[in-house]
Amino acid sequence: MAKLPTIVTIGKATQDVFLRSSDAFTEFTHKGVKYEQLPVGQKLDLDEVIFSTGGNVTNAAVTFARQGLHSKYSWCIGDDAPSETILQSLDREGVDTTHVFQGEHFKPSYSVILMLEGGERTILNYRGTMPTAKDHELDISVIEEGDWIYISSLGNMELLERVIDRAAKHGVKVMLNPASIELEETEKLKGLLEDVDVLAVNKEEAQMIVHGETSEELVRHLTHFVPVAIVSDGPKGVVATDSKTIVEAGMYEDVPVIDRTGAGDAFGSGFLSAYAQGKSLQEAIVFASANSTSVVQYVGAKEGILHQGVQLHDMPLTEKDF
Numbered sequence: 001m002a003k004l005p006t007i008v009t010i011g012k013a014t015q016d017v018f019l020r021s022s023d024a025f026t027e028f029t030h031k032g033v034k035y036e037q038l039p040v041g042q043k044l045d046l047d048e049v050i051f052s053t054g055g056n057v058t059n060a061a062v063t064f065a066r067q068g069l070h071s072k073y074s075w076c077i078g079d080d081a082p083s084e085t086i087l088q089s090l091d092r093e094g095v096d097t098t099h100v101f102q103g104e105h106f107k108p109s110y111s112v113i114l115m116l117e118g119g120e121r122t123i124l125n126y127r128g129t130m131p132t133a134k135d136h137e138l139d140i141s142v143i144e145e146g147d148w149i150y151i152s153s154l155g156n157m158e159l160l161e162r163v164i165d166r167a168a169k170h171g172v173k174v175m176l177n178p179a180s181i182e183l184e185e186t187e188k189l190k191g192l193l194e195d196v197d198v199l200a201v202n203k204e205e206a207q208m209i210v211h212g213e214t215s216e217e218l219v220r221h222l223t224h225f226v227p228v229a230i231v232s233d234g235p236k237g238v239v240a241t242d243s244k245t246i247v248e249a250g251m252y253e254d255v256p257v258i259d260r261t262g263a264g265d266a267f268g269s270g271f272l273s274a275y276a277q278g279k280s281l282q283e284a285i286v287f288a289s290a291n292s293t294s295v296v297q298y299v300g301a302k303e304g305i306l307h308q309g310v311q312l313h314d315m316p317l318t319e320k321d322f
Contacts, residue, residue: 017049174196
């Protein structure tokens with residue numbers, strides 16, 4: 001039996017509070033931009049309050065754990081109630097949190113999500129106290145214990161450089177889903193991509209790195225930087241290549257969307273959980289799509305993450321030579 005891979009995640013953790021109100025939270029459009037409007041000075045009734053935990057890579061860590069892989073997480077959080085809730089939720093899922101540092105000078109991220117019908121939402125986000133590359137409390141030695149590291153939205157280019165360099169030095173493969181702040185430093189990001197094995201971005205983000213009008217053009221051009229490139233384009237689906245074949249996939253299935261929070265994390269981590277086990281590009285895309293589709297049917301980023309052994313059905317996709 002093949003050895004199960006160990007996948008390391010490093011990044012922010014979030015306490016999420018979802019608020020639903022069919023009366024108070026309504027959508028309107030002004031000059032083509034959608035808004036939520038709340039009256040000042042009034043008390044608004046809520047239909048439901050749901051507490052959950054999030055953070056891009058903690059969502060991914062749960063995917064890896066539920067798929068039976070060795071999932072390890074490292075970050076710096078506080079010793080307050082939200083931090084304890086985050087840590088306990090990861091422990092319950094079987095994520096190894098022994099490399100997490102807790103100290104009163106760190107605060108977790110905190111998000112309040114105002115939910116609309118159809119899965120759209122407005123997010124009020126407190127970033128918390130984010131460790132930097134200079135914070136000795138952040139234990140990145142955990143990278144050396146991994147076969148892969150999954151990085152998403154670190155939000156600090158210096159820290160991203162340090163993490164990827166450490167992975168390269170120890171032969172650990174890297175999947176990267178960069179944040180907007182990292183994409184803004186395009187030339188620095190391009191310099192790091194030589195040590196990245198899988199890059200996942202949406203169409204607009206891909207166009208910040210390479211030229212191209214279609215998703216297929218973009219993935220082809222991204223292979224000048226990385227072995228495997230994935231470009232998503234919302235409801236139009238995803239195009240991925242490993243420089244041997246190109247896979248184009250639509251939606252896994254048409255389901256009622258309750259909450260889109262965590263859908264991208266579910267796709268990226270779903271892909272890697274399959275790909276790291278030697279699954280083909282096509283098989284990894286199918287599982288990624290299924291995982292993302294499941295997540296949007298529940299409130300919160302983790303509730304709908306698929307468990308090991310789930311039965312998948314075929315989905316619309318095409319595959320052709322690169």
